[in-house]
Amino acid sequence: MGGGFIRRGWVKLVITGNHAVSYGAKLARAEVIAAYPITPQTEVVEKLSTMVANKELKAKFIKVESEHSAMAACIGASAVGARSFTATSSQGLALMHEMLHWAANARLPVVMANINRAMGPPWNIWSDQTDSLAQRDTGWLQFYCENNQEILDTIIQSYKVCEKVLLPGMVVLDAFILSHTSEPVEIPPQKLIDEYLPAYNPKYKLDVKDPHTFGGLTSPDLYYELRYKIQNSMEDALSEIKRADSSFKRKFGRGYGLVEEYRARDADTLLIVSGSMSSTAKVAVDMMREKGERAGLLRIRVFRPFPKDEIRRVVRRGVKRIGVIDRNISFGSEGIFFQEVKSALCNEKRKVPIYGFVAGLGGRDVTVEDIINIKKSIKSNNRLKDIIWVGVKK
């Protein structure tokens, strides 16, 4: 319903991806925000500071001295039952790494935004997914957004899911391509958001009236089962995300799913992408379709938990070849979405060749033409390689 008219009480603003994050956190009524500035995330915390200062948002904003402390403070606030929020990028996320594990293992539903930025050296502030994907084993849910409206909606949805499964969640967006690009974003009325997302009220929290110890020394006899439970909750998150998404759609008219299919129904060549690159790939698919090629697109929105069944379901329909495009790399191996897609499909009866492309590292533009060429190379390429580099200068 993002159409040409505006409903009463609804506001449509032209805002950057960063401000979409801030509005999302505000609508979700984040109570404790602890953050440290880093390009390109800075606007998120500047906007939130203003919102807290002018009392638009009733929250405590702790202006911490590092991202490590930002996550620790979010953990403390969440442990006492407050809805907590932070945002970061790249080096900041890497510095948080220890505490990312802590948040997940302590079963605290902290939500954060990470603006994908390349890791140094050399210094580079542009988009690259390696920062967030390097955190894939920390126990955080991860959502990769395509546009600014989805960013705002996903912040709100992720609180709903995370507070249900008691795991933290990361909403991920591309540096500059989304973070600093203004798009029209519909801001739903607070009242409807409050109905969708009631206040966080955990069963267990730090409470002087009911004292408990959290995170004490645990022997191998019990630790293993605690990890087993986290995996179960991650698996539950798949259905919780779908549920939260469909109730969101009923209320606000927008839904996203675990994955998004674009002209994939009868596709023989399936391109798999994530993030803002999907918009470019959609244009490329349209152009190829006009020429009569049966190209289709699958956008992976949720990376953790990984939507294996959704991917299998699409591929089983008769896809003949798959190309996965990664704006990231696991050195010594290959693109990370490529790894995950292969692993989801490796036990399928019908084998489909999968090609892995690494493109656009450090913010290099990936154009419609690049994507058409990627599709062409899949068709003509008989030999499977682990990495096909797109436009590398030799």
Added chain:
Amino acid sequence: MGRGKKISPVRPRKRSYGKRSNGVRFSIPQEEIMSPGHVACQGCGATLAMRYALKALGRNTIVVIPACCWSVIDGPFPYSSLGVPLFHTAFETAASTASGIAAGLEMEGNKDTNVLAWAGDGGTADIGIQALSGAVERRDKIIYVCYDNEAYMNTGIQRSSSTPYGAWTTTTPVEEFKSRPKKNMVEIIAAHDIPYAASANISYPEDFVGKLKKAKGIPGAKYIQVLSPCPAGWKYSSEMTIRLGKLAFETCVYPLYEVEGGKYIVKKPARKRPVEEYLKHQGRFKHLTKTGIEQIQHDVDLAWEKLLRKESI
């Protein structure tokens, strides 16, 4: 050696916490919030420190403990000896986690629960100094207590920046004992213009309890560093813990003082004893020669003199 200078004696505490039938007055609160059954070593100073701290702060307290002896002392899951809510956190995050808890409580409208960050000297003076400095600069509403046993005792007696000059540790063997002075955390924190900073000592429970009670009533961030002798790490017999705490004060090796709103208040021993009396009971100083001991005496005298001058300002 000690100057034997006459200094005014310790003022007696007036506060009373009830009387026994035989007329003996309790000088600290009677209620035991920390229970026995914890897993500390015999003669552990850090355990006494926690016992006194909870007596002072009461049950309306949430404790945050980073990696340190106390991560273990409290007891393995599902046991806990504290009697108040306890959140275990990562090594360098005692202050920042406590800041988050304090902010969360404030959002709940809870203004009176004490948030106690409880860290060892490694977690305070080394890996946690950044988070602590941040919390103190922001004046976050926390009480930070460093129980100072002067090395990484839980990990196996490795040197920290709080290890004193001359001490043996497992990473400063006697051939290369610690040849750098102890980092002065109370002064570092006081330099933040913190509302309240103090040093304390488990051998003076009334003093320690009084300081915690004072800290509780002051808004913003508070820092107390309590000397907690460690039989295993200092290499002395466990029945000597209290005696060593007293000697640390009486020799002025570990002065007891407060910095309140920038004003220094120093507690003076009746007679300043020579440092050798403190050092000689501890295996960690056994290798020291006469020159080494003289060096320590010289440093202690100088530091004491400086402290008294600060008080006179």
